[in-house]
Amino acid sequence: MQLRALEKRISFFYICGLSMILLLLSCFFLWNTSNDSLFPQSVLVRMLANNTSFAWKTVNNDSDQNNHPYRKVSPPGPADLNTLRTEISLAPATGSEDEMRINSRRLCDSDHASLRVYMYDLPPTFHFGLLGWKGRAGQLWPDVSRVSSIPSYPGGLNLQHSIEYWLTLDLLSSDSSVDRPCSALRVMNSSDADVIFVPFFSSLSYNRHSKVHGKEKMSMNKLLQDELVRFLLRQEEWKQSRGKDHLIVAHHPNSMLDARRKLGSAMFVLADFGRYPAEIANIKKDIIAPYRHVVNSLGNESPPFDGRPILMYFQGAIHRKDGGAIRQELYQLLKDEKDVHFSFGTVRRNGISSAGHGMASSKFCLNIAGDTPSSNRLFDAIVSHCVPVIISDDIELPFEDVLDYAEFCVFVRASDAVKKGFLVKLLRRVSQDEWTKMWMRLKQVSHHFEYQYPSREDDAVQMIWGAVARKISSVRLALNREKRFRQSSLDRRS
Ligand SMILES: *[C@@H]1O[C@H](CO)[C@@H](O)[C@H](O)[C@H]1NC(C)=O
Ligand SMILES: *[C@@H]1O[C@H](CO)[C@@H](O)[C@H](O)[C@H]1NC(C)=O
Ligand SMILES: *[C@@H]1O[C@H](CO)[C@@H](O)[C@H](O)[C@H]1NC(C)=O
Ligand SMILES: *[C@@H]1O[C@H](CO)[C@@H](O)[C@H](O)[C@H]1NC(C)=O
Numbered sequence: 001m002q003l004r005a006l007e008k009r010i011s012f013f014y015i016c017g018l019s020m021i022l023l024l025l026s027c028f029f030l031w032n033t034s035n036d037s038l039f040p041q042s043v044l045v046r047m048l049a050n051n052t053s054f055a056w057k058t059v060n061n062d063s064d065q066n067n068h069p070y071r072k073v074s075p076p077g078p079a080d081l082n083t084l085r086t087e088i089s090l091a092p093a094t095g096s097e098d099e100m101r102i103n104s105r106r107l108c109d110s111d112h113a114s115l116r117v118y119m120y121d122l123p124p125t126f127h128f129g130l131l132g133w134k135g136r137a138g139q140l141w142p143d144v145s146r147v148s149s150i151p152s153y154p155g156g157l158n159l160q161h162s163i164e165y166w167l168t169l170d171l172l173s174s175d176s177s178v179d180r181p182c183s184a185l186r187v188m189n190s191s192d193a194d195v196i197f198v199p200f201f202s203s204l205s206y207n208r209h210s211k212v213h214g215k216e217k218m219s220m221n222k223l224l225q226d227e228l229v230r231f232l233l234r235q236e237e238w239k240q241s242r243g244k245d246h247l248i249v250a251h252h253p254n255s256m257l258d259a260r261r262k263l264g265s266a267m268f269v270l271a272d273f274g275r276y277p278a279e280i281a282n283i284k285k286d287i288i289a290p291y292r293h294v295v296n297s298l299g300n301e302s303p304p305f306d307g308r309p310i311l312m313y314f315q316g317a318i319h320r321k322d323g324g325a326i327r328q329e330l331y332q333l334l335k336d337e338k339d340v341h342f343s344f345g346t347v348r349r350n351g352i353s354s355a356g357h358g359m360a361s362s363k364f365c366l367n368i369a370g371d372t373p374s375s376n377r378l379f380d381a382i383v384s385h386c387v388p389v390i391i392s393d394d395i396e397l398p399f400e401d402v403l404d405y406a407e408f409c410v411f412v413r414a415s416d417a418v419k420k421g422f423l424v425k426l427l428r429r430v431s432q433d434e435w436t437k438m439w440m441r442l443k444q445v446s447h448h449f450e451y452q453y454p455s456r457e458d459d460a461v462q463m464i465w466g467a468v469a470r471k472i473s474s475v476r477l478a479l480n481r482e483k484r485f486r487q488s489s490l491d492r493r494s
Helices: 002-033 041-050 053-060 062-067 069-073 156-161 163-173 202-209 220-234 236-241 322-334 351-360 376-383 422-428 432-449 460-483 486-493
Strands: 115-119 184-187 195-198 246-249 267-270 310-316 340-344 362-368 387-391
Touching: 115 163, 115 460, 156 202, 163 184, 163 195, 163 202, 163 246, 163 267, 163 460, 195 460, 202 220, 202 246, 220 236, 236 246, 267 460, 310 322, 310 351, 310 422, 322 340, 322 362, 322 422, 351 362, 351 376, 362 376, 376 387, 376 432, 387 432, 432 460
Parallel strands: 115 184, 115 195, 195 246, 246 267, 310 340, 310 362, 362 387
Antiparallel strands: none
């Protein structure tokens, strides 16, 4: 009942959003059916599946803007997140590629999969509805076997935390004809599952719905979290394990702020532990997932040592709270070095493409603690094959049980980094051979940090499922230990 009332309320607030989306879609449709469209449909879809270069070109290239349907709908505004809000949109299909079905090749069943996942059928308000998606009556999930029917996640900085979206899509595609690696399999009976997935798009909910509008008492973000807590605590699955085998994605450091304490026994998928007390989030039970990078991946066109004139690159905000004071100190130390790029800037219209270009022209990229120990900058550096220099004593790194970051990153203690001359001397001493070794390793590992649909072998989605699977035995151990005394309580009753 409560969920239904909530849905009604939310759909009311969505009418405006939906009409905007319809307008966008019709523009898109017109654009795609015209003969002189900029990209053929298939190219567009391929680009979207691999990378976001299309989205960034659309947003960042001024000379492009008059040719582009997005621009006609949303004129350039102030340089803030909203102007970067063009999406990795999956356009409606037309003509011969009508269905764009992704062919099946492999069989994926309980015997082949390494992780069996049960997913709650939450109403769309908690997931794709937040993206403006509306299915037919009673339809909870988009049809993921047709790329054209999958709603897009907003681009720009929202994209960094889109992990919830890629994981959910991958689960949905596990029982369809989509060709994908068979690591996680969605099962329909929770008693067959290793883990229970909670499909709430918490980062999007935080990014888009944290504001209280007009007469509302509570933001939609808070409302959804309250509903979610109520829902979960009622479920038999939750009661049985007290949530220990539940997987909740809360990648934005501020997402699930209201619910995290009440749901703290679950496994979280997080960016870092910076804003969590240790009893709620810790490396024993939780998974660190990479940010979705926002600069374009370099692929094979990666400049080698000689093609990277800048020794050290950093671009970011200077005034940061908490652990970030070190940025200021480093700036004073480094600002006069000639082959060091150290500048401060927020992500503006051209910020992302210039950062991508800067990183691809640099040998080393600094990753300095900001207001959280992690940031997307590390993952931007990795896909730019710019050797990360990590100056963040408390950083937690994704998949560190299977990846040796020392092979492709340089770690520097914060206390050393602020010694005069230390950092520059250290990095200048790295020989071309040593650097090239790290660069080659970066090229080998960067696919582990890619999110895409459909997911591919060993990409970020698969790495996350792998990390979850490795936690399962310790979850089972804990649950079975708790059962030890159930028998004796029966004895007592009899
Ligand atoms: C992009 O994806 C398509 C299939 O979706 C694939 O054929 C193509 O090789 C990919 N390109 C790159 C650069 O990964
Ligand atoms: C992104 O995809 C497009 C289309 O497949 C391709 O031309 C481009 O090279 C890709 N970029 C990267 C960095 O993979
Ligand atoms: C911007 O668009 C123009 C025209 O489409 C193109 O020639 C130019 O290379 C683009 N610049 C960037 C940075 O993508
Ligand atoms: C799920 O599986 C359990 C155990 O195999 C079975 O008892 C139960 O009836 C199943 N539930 C449904 C809805 O099929």
